[in-house]
Amino acid sequence: MKPAFFQSTQTLKHGDFFLLAGIFHRLVEDLLPVSATVLFWSKQWDHQQNKVYTGPVKNWQNQLYSQCESLEPGYLLGMLVFPLVVDDGTMIAVLVQDVDPVLVQKMDPEWLCELRDSIQLNMELKRQEYVDSVTGLYNNRLLTICLGPDAHLKPGVLFLIGTGNRTRRVTVDLMKVVQAGRFIESIKNGTVFYLGGNIFAVLHANMSRQESLNLAHRLLSRLKREGMHNVHIGISQVGSENQEVRKKSVLNECWQALEAAELRGPFSLCEASFLRNRARHPLARPQLKVLSLLRRKWKGLKQFGLILVRVDNAESGSSDTIDVPKLVSSLLPEALIFIPVSWDEGYILVPAYSEKQTLQAGKKLGKRLARKENSLSFSLGVCHWPTLNYSKTEMTVNCRKALMHGSFFGPGTVTVFDHVSLNVSGDYFFDEGDYRQAVKDYRLGYRMAPDDINLMNSLGVALIELNGLREAVGYFNKVLDREPDNFMALVNKGFALRMVGNDNDALTCFERASQDKEFQGAAVFSDISFQLGRLYCDNNNYGKAVKVLEVLARQKTGKPELSLFRLLGEAYAGYGENKKAMMLLQRAVRSNPHDALSLSILGVLYALEDQGDAIALSFCEQAVEVDDGPWKYWYRLAMVRHKMGCSIDALTALQKCLRRDRKAVEALYMAGAVYEQLGEQKKSDRMFQRVVQIEPKHKEALTALNKSTGKQKR
Numbered sequence: 001m002k003p004a005f006f007q008s009t010q011t012l013k014h015g016d017f018f019l020l021a022g023i024f025h026r027l028v029e030d031l032l033p034v035s036a037t038v039l040f041w042s043k044q045w046d047h048q049q050n051k052v053y054t055g056p057v058k059n060w061q062n063q064l065y066s067q068c069e070s071l072e073p074g075y076l077l078g079m080l081v082f083p084l085v086v087d088d089g090t091m092i093a094v095l096v097q098d099v100d101p102v103l104v105q106k107m108d109p110e111w112l113c114e115l116r117d118s119i120q121l122n123m124e125l126k127r128q129e130y131v132d133s134v135t136g137l138y139n140n141r142l143l144t145i146c147l148g149p150d151a152h153l154k155p156g157v158l159f160l161i162g163t164g165n166r167t168r169r170v171t172v173d174l175m176k177v178v179q180a181g182r183f184i185e186s187i188k189n190g191t192v193f194y195l196g197g198n199i200f201a202v203l204h205a206n207m208s209r210q211e212s213l214n215l216a217h218r219l220l221s222r223l224k225r226e227g228m229h230n231v232h233i234g235i236s237q238v239g240s241e242n243q244e245v246r247k248k249s250v251l252n253e254c255w256q257a258l259e260a261a262e263l264r265g266p267f268s269l270c271e272a273s274f275l276r277n278r279a280r281h282p283l284a285r286p287q288l289k290v291l292s293l294l295r296r297k298w299k300g301l302k303q304f305g306l307i308l309v310r311v312d313n314a315e316s317g318s319s320d321t322i323d324v325p326k327l328v329s330s331l332l333p334e335a336l337i338f339i340p341v342s343w344d345e346g347y348i349l350v351p352a353y354s355e356k357q358t359l360q361a362g363k364k365l366g367k368r369l370a371r372k373e374n375s376l377s378f379s380l381g382v383c384h385w386p387t388l389n390y391s392k393t394e395m396t397v398n399c400r401k402a403l404m405h406g407s408f409f410g411p412g413t414v415t416v417f418d419h420v421s422l423n424v425s426g427d428y429f430f431d432e433g434d435y436r437q438a439v440k441d442y443r444l445g446y447r448m449a450p451d452d453i454n455l456m457n458s459l460g461v462a463l464i465e466l467n468g469l470r471e472a473v474g475y476f477n478k479v480l481d482r483e484p485d486n487f488m489a490l491v492n493k494g495f496a497l498r499m500v501g502n503d504n505d506a507l508t509c510f511e512r513a514s515q516d517k518e519f520q521g522a523a524v525f526s527d528i529s530f531q532l533g534r535l536y537c538d539n540n541n542y543g544k545a546v547k548v549l550e551v552l553a554r555q556k557t558g559k560p561e562l563s564l565f566r567l568l569g570e571a572y573a574g575y576g577e578n579k580k581a582m583m584l585l586q587r588a589v590r591s592n593p594h595d596a597l598s599l600s601i602l603g604v605l606y607a608l609e610d611q612g613d614a615i616a617l618s619f620c621e622q623a624v625e626v627d628d629g630p631w632k633y634w635y636r637l638a639m640v641r642h643k644m645g646c647s648i649d650a651l652t653a654l655q656k657c658l659r660r661d662r663k664a665v666e667a668l669y670m671a672g673a674v675y676e677q678l679g680e681q682k683k684s685d686r687m688f689q690r691v692v693q694i695e696p697k698h699k700e701a702l703t704a705l706n707k708s709t710g711k712q713k714r
Contacts, residue, residue: 011087037097073112082116135181137194156205157212160258164230182592234258236272269433305350305358308399312377312411331368355384383417401425419449435465507535542574562591566598596627631660
């Protein structure tokens, strides 16, 4: 018998009729005894997808819908209609057009039913070839077809997501894979594929580069919150203008990006365009021939300045009309050396100049260029060696960092490399998912300006992504020492403390942040509210949890997340609002049938509300089968078994519960009550005594012990 987390791969799903449409069309055509046109229809699809009828009947969609509800095949609007059963309740029909009406009249209704059943069965069997049997997600074979040369790709993004766990048990690893897949599926709008191991793919249409980076960061954050020990994401643009050339390489590019992400830290990402365009990266080193020229010129110098000159509007300018290297060289004093990189940029070596002299030289050159050539504007990035422990070669990149810094001030700027430049470049690497390089730049910037609040915060956030949690807390403390009410420092410190298990101090940070005037409009409003709700639930402070999460639910735009459904459901359950809790938890389970927390709480609520003990037991058993780690899952299973009168089975669950947490007061007290029912008073008293040792004022346990003592005296 397969464990509960194995998925049925047979039942047809709504998405099949998009991803497998071509395959299904050919399948139906082969089953038909005559040549005909095959279409699929659903009332849920938009007008463009439902161009299946152009006749005079106005209410034709309602007629088709009624035919589908009957589940009986028939002839309607000049078409044969074969309704299909789809697992999410969507009404979908196979429509067969261009069939001779005279021939249709000769078709026996029983034969049409057999043909409908044959279409359904063959589609379900064909579906199994493209679905993974464990996760129930689409497999690598279908992804290859979707990215193949015959696919009509819409502009979008392909994500490859690698998740890691620290278990040695195969069944637990498999369970974690299923949980990760279902969670990814619940928080995105694209199609999820399982490629084996711990690798998932998400194919997302109509998404820009910036949107893809935002989604990737969000996925990293959510999967980390779900307890993943490492997550890596590779990203590749799909369906771009040059896709015909790159179509075969999209998946390969994404694999390479995923491999690069794995080298960047435990939680990191990489975009394929970064690897493809390394030479054109805004912070790339110059080519070797340029470096060789520079090295010959600065050899033996004890100090020098370096200036990078770049045309701002290079796209609108032209190398055919203006010789930029010649123009710049003509305006330089003899002591300065110009080394061109391309038609629109070049380095200027300023031998033996001090930092102040280098900056003055850059400003003078900027003014001369502005006067000399009005059709182009030039920006200059200035740096000086020695600075910190940078090598001479690294100064070429520091000039680029200064230019990136200067871009915030607009064209025609002269910007000197400093700690702000390192903050800007660190932010750039952070957005790209290269957290190691981001930390390196933030650290060096902090060395240059130890009192800079932004750098302390940025360094702390980047360290969190590398699991340097305690060091990160140290930097947030430095910020709060200077600014006790710094909103972002409180938020970031709270997240770091949460990850090291210091929930009490984390709660204090989040509560202080929630009282800040920035809170309601902050980008992290949702995350803070969620964390507050989670911590309040863990502290059994369900009233506060409900209050916070209800505000979050009202402000959520778009599709609410699975996490919010289950957490608000847990809060309502703890607050005694069982009906509301059941409704939300049922929605969570529909979104993810392997959400162990929702299954566990829902099972207890079914038992408490007398909605069926057998169903309640099934939910609680599924929960521990999906995830047997949390003690509360076993405790809830024991509660249901105890209600059903299965005392021995309840004790078995309680023993497993207490192996996971020896100080679980609720489990200890229930064990005492069960032992008392079974007539094992000594074992019962030991359980109650352990309760009192942990909570000296536990009324029920004290009452039970006093009652037992009275019995013994009599």
